[in-house]
Amino acid sequence: MANKAYTAGAPTVADPPQPHRDRTHWLYIAVIVAVVGGIAFGALAPEAAKEIKWLGDVFVKLIKMMISPVIFCTIVLGIGSVAAAKNVGKAGGIALLYFVTMSTFALAIGLAVGNLIQPGHGLTVVKGGGDKYAKAAEGSGGTVAFLKSIVPETLFSALTAGSVLQTLFVALLVGFAIQRMGSQGQPLLTGIGHLQKLVFRILTMVLWLAPIGAFGAIAAVVGESGTAAVTEMIKLMIGFYITCLLFIVVVLGTILAVVTRQNIFKLMKYLGREYLLIFATSSSESALPNLMAKMEHAGVSRGTVGIVVPTGYSFNLDGTAIYLTMASIFIADAMNKPLSLGEQVGLLVFMIIASKGAAGVTGAGLATLAGGLQSHRPELIDGVGIIVGIDRFMSEARALTNFSGNAVATLLVGRWTGTVDLEQTRRVLSGQDPFDYTTMVDAHDSEVHVGVHPPAPVNPADRMHPTPYPVTVGASGETVADVPAPKP
Numbered sequence: 405m406a407n408k409a410y411t412a413g414a415p416t417v418a419d420p421p422q423p424h425r426d427r428t429h430w431l432y433i434a435v436i437v438a439v440v441g442g443i444a445f446g447a448l449a450p451e452a453a454k455e456i457k458w459l460g461d462v463f464v465k466l467i468k469m470m471i472s473p474v475i476f477c478t479i480v481l482g483i484g485s486v487a488a489a490k491n492v493g494k495a496g497g498i499a500l501l502y503f504v505t506m507s508t509f510a511l512a513i514g515l516a517v518g519n520l521i522q523p524g525h526g527l528t529v530v531k532g533g534g535d536k537y538a539k540a541a542e543g544s545g546g547t548v549a550f551l552k553s554i555v556p557e558t559l560f561s562a563l564t565a566g567s568v569l570q571t572l573f574v575a576l577l578v579g580f581a582i583q584r585m586g587s588q589g590q591p592l593l594t595g596i597g598h599l600q601k602l603v604f605r606i607l608t609m610v611l612w613l614a615p616i617g618a619f620g621a622i623a624a625v626v627g628e629s630g631t632a633a634v635t636e637m638i639k640l641m642i643g644f645y646i647t648c649l650l651f652i653v654v655v656l657g658t659i660l661a662v663v664t665r666q667n668i669f670k671l672m673k674y675l676g677r678e679y680l681l682i683f684a685t686s687s688s689e690s691a692l693p694n695l696m697a698k699m700e701h702a703g704v705s706r707g708t709v710g711i712v713v714p715t716g717y718s719f720n721l722d723g724t725a726i727y728l729t730m731a732s733i734f735i736a737d738a739m740n741k742p743l744s745l746g747e748q749v750g751l752l753v754f755m756i757i758a759s760k761g762a763a764g765v766t767g768a769g770l771a772t773l774a775g776g777l778q779s780h781r782p783e784l785i786d787g788v789g790i791i792v793g794i795d796r797f798m799s800e801a802r803a804l805t806n807f808s809g810n811a812v813a814t815l816l817v818g819r820w821t822g823t824v825d826l827e828q829t830r831r832v833l834s835g836q837d838p839f840d841y842t843t844m845v846d847a848h849d850s851e852v853h854v855g856v857h858p859p860a861p862v863n864p865a866d867r868m869h870p871t872p873y874p875v876t877v878g879a880s881g882e883t884v885a886d887v888p889a890p891k892p
Contacts, residue, residue, distance in 0.1 A: 431612055438615035439622055439794070443634055446626025453627030456620045460789035463617025464774070466610045467788065470603065471775040472563050472571040477600035478718075479572060481593065483579030495821045499712045502813060503719040510722040511752045513651060514729030521643045522737055572754075607771065621789030625738075637794050640734050644798050647726055648805040656722075656812045664819045664826060668812070670833040674698065675811060679804060688803040688810075692717060695811060701839050703828030704818040712817045716810035723805025727798060728755045728773055735777065735787030743781065751780050770795055 446453040554573050556562035562570035582589035626634065657668030672679070675698065678691035692713065699709045732751055736743045743751065754776050773791065777784045818824030831837045 431614065434615040435618055438619040442619040442622035443626050445619075446623040450627035453623035457624035457789075459620025460617050460622075460624065461620075461786070463610075463613055463621070464785065464789050466613065466617075467771055467774050468778070468785065470607050470610065470771050471778065473599075473603040474607065474771045475571050475775055476563060476575045476578075477596055477603055479575035480579040480582065480596050481600060481718075483576070483583055495708050495711045495817055495823070496715070498820050499715055499813065499817050500719065502816065503716060506720060506722055506809065506813075507725050508752075509655070510651065510725035511729050511755055513647065513655075514726035515733070515748055515752060517643060517647045517726075518730040518733030521639065522733075617789060625790055636734075636738070637790070640730065641794055641797055644727065644730055645801050647730070648723055648801040651722060651726065652805060652808045656808060660812050660815065664815050664824075664829070666815065666826075666829060666833060671811060671815075672808070674702070674833050674839070675807075678807065682803045682807055683800050688717070688807040691807060695807065695814075698839055699811065699814045701837075702815070702832045703825035704814055705823040708818045708821060708823040709814060712814045713810055716813050717806075720809050720813055721806050722809040723802040724772075725755065726805065727802045728776060731773055731791050731798075732777060732784075735784050735790065736781065738790060739784055739787050741781070741784060747780055751776055754779055 442453075554570060556565065556570040556574060559574060562574040582592050585592070652672075653668060660666055660668050660671070675691075675695070678694050678698070681691050681694070682688055696709050696713050699713065700706055729748075729752065733743060733748075755772070770788070770791065774785060774788050777788065815824060815829065819826070828837070832839070
């Protein structure tokens, strides 16, 4: 005997509560207001504007405070991700090789475009706290001294001395040591994962001071350079957006067409809602669940999606790579201390390693940028204050490019491993098999197969608890579910 699951028009379970609204949009509005206010103040009262540069300096010091813990946690956890990816076999190995290749290519593109458009010329950055780093850089020795400086005095002094390369060295040692420990090292990775959450929570708190730092830094720059500062910052933003767009359409689009015969514009249309979500939150991680569900619906096997997408969010950061190199050249040019070719190559290598894990958290890219400058040209660290004001405007393009790169990577790895149904992909991207957003949020559904829709939920409660039993229609026409009678 079957019991009626519910009566038509009277759901047994209320709709789930609305999620807590993200308040960070107020921060971004405040940054915009601060940027405009800083430009106006610098133009109207240039001498007074120079005197408040310390506001930007303090904010930069707070960001620098977070560099070592951010790099340590992301590198250690990143090595753990590499080990996990390798253990799953062919898909993990191919994905990692592709990620490293594309990230390196994106970094090189950022360097090339930065050298081509040369943003930052005409700016004058007021000298500040970076002078002491310049003296330290002048007193550094040759290659032998450089190699010796990488090794810290103690295992923990690297985290307190503020040396990025020492932190990177210790993080690599710890990561590989935990990897060699096997299952015994899992609790340590879990603990470091919790530490990373704490670090990023502190970083989020620091970022709430970004409007003050942006106001002081930009007001001082405009007060010293005049309208040339605004022109050069707009030049950097436009150049960055165009570079990211060309990277998605030309580079990723060509690879996608050659390997899978799919169209990049159709893929972008398919992911349109996710693009809007990322644009609003400025973080590609906000669309990670949607991307996994949509890639599976597009014909990629669940196993491949589960490997490629999470790993790609740490290792496939095309937009972040372009941003880091272009911003570095912008700062160097703005301070009239351009990077040599050797320094650019060294910075590129550093960014390949240190940028891993910076995709999901707004502000992590800024800390990585500061770390790269501090490790190679410490006298340029003052210039980070200029980027603070326009980082928010560039972060959308950064996150959208990262997201697009991971979507394309999932299809490519699926094609190379034979775990994608390209006919299903074609139907989905052409709109013949639309994605069901209702069942996508069903966290209890574990029977979805490639290209097959699960049954639509029969009432609002099923969005949280889908009924796995056959759905029938009662005598009076209402929808019911045939569930077993409860045991006495």
